[in-house]
Amino acid sequence: MATEVRGVVASGAEQPVEVTTVRVPDPGPGEALVRVQACGVCHTDMQYRDGGVSDEFPFLLGHEAAGVVEAVGSDVTDPVVGDFVVLNWRAVCGRCRACRRGRPQYCFDTHNASQPMTLRDGTPLSPALGIGAFAEKTLVAAGQCTKVDPAARPAVAGLLGCGVMAGIGAAVNTGAAGPGDSVAVIGCGGVGDGAVAGAVMAGARRVIAVDTDPRKLEWAREFGATHTVDAGRTDPVTAIREVTDGFGADLVVEAVGSPRTYEQAFYARDLAGTVVLVGVPTPEMRLDLPLLDVFARGGALKSSWYGDCLPTRDFPALIEMSLQGRLPLEKFVTEQIELGEVEAAFGRIRSGDVLRSVVVL
Numbered sequence: 001m002a003t004e005v006r007g008v009v010a011s012g013a014e015q016p017v018e019v020t021t022v023r024v025p026d027p028g029p030g031e032a033l034v035r036v037q038a039c040g041v042c043h044t045d046m047q048y049r050d051g052g053v054s055d056e057f058p059f060l061l062g063h064e065a066a067g068v069v070e071a072v073g074s075d076v077t078d079p080v081v082g083d084f085v086v087l088n089w090r091a092v093c094g095r096c097r098a099c100r101r102g103r104p105q106y107c108f109d110t111h112n113a114s115q116p117m118t119l120r121d122g123t124p125l126s127p128a129l130g131i132g133a134f135a136e137k138t139l140v141a142a143g144q145c146t147k148v149d150p151a152a153r154p155a156v157a158g159l160l161g162c163g164v165m166a167g168i169g170a171a172v173n174t175g176a177a178g179p180g181d182s183v184a185v186i187g188c189g190g191v192g193d194g195a196v197a198g199a200v201m202a203g204a205r206r207v208i209a210v211d212t213d214p215r216k217l218e219w220a221r222e223f224g225a226t227h228t229v230d231a232g233r234t235d236p237v238t239a240i241r242e243v244t245d246g247f248g249a250d251l252v253v254e255a256v257g258s259p260r261t262y263e264q265a266f267y268a269r270d271l272a273g274t275v276v277l278v279g280v281p282t283p284e285m286r287l288d289l290p291l292l293d294v295f296a297r298g299g300a301l302k303s304s305w306y307g308d309c310l311p312t313r314d315f316p317a318l319i320e321m322s323l324q325g326r327l328p329l330e331k332f333v334t335e336q337i338e339l340g341e342v343e344a345a346f347g348r349i350r351s352g353d354v355l356r357s358v359v360v361l
Contacts, residue, residue, distance in 0.1 A: 007021075012057050022060060036136060040161070048061055068083070086148050087145060106308070148315050167195040182204065184253070193220055215352065259288075335358070
């Protein structure tokens with residue numbers, strides 16, 4: 001029997017979202033029903049609202065969430081009812097060529113719940129990133145639930161479900177930042193500051209934050225950046241080289257997703273250094289680099305999917321580090337809001353006034 005809950009729905013491109021009644025089915029095979037306790041307002045949700053992801057409206061927004069498992073399908077043994085979980089949008093299949101090679105973080109056949117959530121009139125909803133957690137309850141694939149320590153605050157834990165994990169993972173997993181490294185991060189929103197925090201956590205000697213917004217540079221300092229560069233006033237390539245004894249950074253994380261900032265990242269790294277692209281470009285963007293420079297500078301040019309994370313490995317470990325005071329996840333939460341304030345929160349994302357708004361239910 002379906003449960004009726006309140007949820008935030010985007011009905012059409014660039015139309016204001018609304019809180020409306022959502023029907024959530026009982027979990028079937030391979031599925032779990034989760035009572036959502038908190039969900040971060042991510043830039044990706046705004047892209048769904050604006051039609052920048054697909055035109056499969058209406059969307060049930062929200063994906064950066066934590067909550068408690070209320071029911072599971074008949075064949076599900078993990079999670080179990082009562083587990084406190086962080087939701088993830090890449091439930092691994094265990095069968096594809098990446099999974100069979102022991103690289104499940106690159107799973108090529110991730111999956112979501114089979115049954116649709118609907119409006120009261122039966123209209124199927126497209127859940128953002130297969131989750132749809134701006135709702136009191138949501139239906140997901142059981143593999144999208146990762147059990148973590150219930151001592152963590154839901155508003156903090158849920159942030160690992162997307163942006164913060166993407167940033168931390170870009171530095172630690174994809175970029176392999178380590179003790180003594182110099183790491184530069186271009187773009188210091190939620191993802192970029194996640195990369196700053198990850199670099200600090202990994203023991204980087206210098207962590208250089210680059211942005212055009214002084215407020216974001218100040219946030220980066222709070223996460224442990226040792227140096228900041230105002231790219232609106234200073235050439236970031238020159239500035240990063242000055243901080244790194246003229247050589248460039250061992251690792252540059254590009255968290256903007258534009259050709260201009262990617263080119264800056266490319267030339268701001270040391271010889272044999274690494275560039276990691278975690279900012280998401282738009283389809284029309286193109287990059288023009290001299291192929292000789294790509295060859296001559298060596299190193300690695302990588303992209304990072306969800307921080308190349310494996311939720312079952314990374315989420316519990318990062319929550320534990322947060323509870324121990326070694327990872328300041330709580331600093332990402334700028335404000336706590338209600339379901340009806342999501343549209344206003346999108347405006348604050350656009351103006352750069354928040355690092356993360358978090359819906360608390």
